[in-house]
Amino acid sequence: MKAPVYEIFSSIQGEGLLVGKRQIFVRFAGCNLDCIYCDTPKSRDPKNGKLFSVDELYKSVKSLVTPDLHSICLTGGEPLLYADFIKKFLKKCEFNALLETNGSLPDNAKVISKFIDYAAVDIKLPRYITVMGEEIIEKEIETINILMAKKVYTYCKIVVLPSTKVKSLKKVVKKIRDGIVNPLGLQIVLQPSSPLKNWIGKQKRLLKMSEIIGKDFNVRIIPQIHKILKFR
Numbered sequence: 001m002k003a004p005v006y007e008i009f010s011s012i013q014g015e016g017l018l019v020g021k022r023q024i025f026v027r028f029a030g031c032n033l034d035c036i037y038c039d040t041p042k043s044r045d046p047k048n049g050k051l052f053s054v055d056e057l058y059k060s061v062k063s064l065v066t067p068d069l070h071s072i073c074l075t076g077g078e079p080l081l082y083a084d085f086i087k088k089f090l091k092k093c094e095f096n097a098l099l100e101t102n103g104s105l106p107d108n109a110k111v112i113s114k115f116i117d118y119a120a121v122d123i124k125l126p127r128y129i130t131v132m133g134e135e136i137i138e139k140e141i142e143t144i145n146i147l148m149a150k151k152v153y154t155y156c157k158i159v160v161l162p163s164t165k166v167k168s169l170k171k172v173v174k175k176i177r178d179g180i181v182n183p184l185g186l187q188i189v190l191q192p193s194s195p196l197k198n199w200i201g202k203q204k205r206l207l208k209m210s211e212i213i214g215k216d217f218n219v220r221i222i223p224q225i226h227k228i229l230k231f232r
């Protein structure tokens with residue numbers, strides 16, 4: 001069994017609730033979505049990946065271990081396209097693992113839910129993808145419920161752009177509130193889109209969005225700090 005890997009590198013986690021933790025990143029190639037803001041568009045094509053076996057991937061990851069290593073980050077592209085491969089890899093790998101996913105493949109989340117320690121599940125604003133409609137939110141909520149039920153440390157990230165309408169965010173937050181089994185247990189990260197320069201003069205909108213989410217959920221605004229520090 002092999003999977004296409006776009007890149008493997010050591011850095012600090014630049015997003016979400018594990019921000020600042022040292023991680024080894026495994027970026028799979030291939031994605032089932034087409035977010036207009038995607039900052040790694042080349043990784044969406046599986047042909048841009050190199051095929052790795054589990055043993056080959058394990059050897060590459062092991063070669064990047066550092067004394068401050070917290071965990072590995074399985075990302076992409078969309079890692080859940082390779083759920084069976086990931087399950088086999090995590091059975092062999094002794095490190096804790098964060099799954100960075102677009103949440104659109106709940107059945108595949110079930111396959112790996114016992115082997116993952118942390119999960120960052122995006123709730124994509126439908127306006128910014130074309131390959132799926134509003135139904136993506138139900139799938140992402142199902143993925144979050146599956147992972148939380150398996151006691152995976154799960155949080156949700158919502159990427160917003162300066163063009164994001166407050167009204168559309170309200171609609172999405174209502175869907176999340178109505179669909180999440182344990183809303184008190186779900187932390188939401190409001191992630192402003194990069195490049196951050198586009199937010200100059202728009203900071204008030206971010207605060208408004210935080211207030212909307214904060215009515216129902218534990219929320220915090222965290223930008224992609226690896227972009228600020230110029231880490232990979």
Ligand SMILES: C[S@@+](CC[C@H](N)C(=O)[O-])C[C@H]1O[C@@H](n2cnc3c(N)ncnc32)[C@H](O)[C@@H]1O
Nearest residue numbers: 037038039076077078100101102122159193194
């Ligand atoms: C490249 S994606 C790969 C994992 C998975 N496909 C997903 O979307 O979660 C990793 C993370 O980067 C975020 N991201 C991608 N482009 C971004 C941008 N321009 N600004 C802020 N976050 C971005 C995504 O929302 C996602 O949380």
Ligand SMILES: Nc1nc2[nH]cc(C(=O)O)c2c(=O)[nH]1
Nearest residue numbers: 011012013014015075226232
């Ligand atoms: N440093 C760093 N942190 C990240 N967190 C999520 C990333 C991703 O592209 O999935 C990412 C990334 O590409 N680099």
Ligand code: SF4
Nearest residue numbers: 031033035038077102
């Ligand atoms: S789901 Fe992730 S990898 Fe795929 S297009 Fe969106 S941001 Fe990029």
Ligand SMILES: [Mg+2]
Nearest residue numbers: 039040075232
């Ligand atoms: Mg990235």
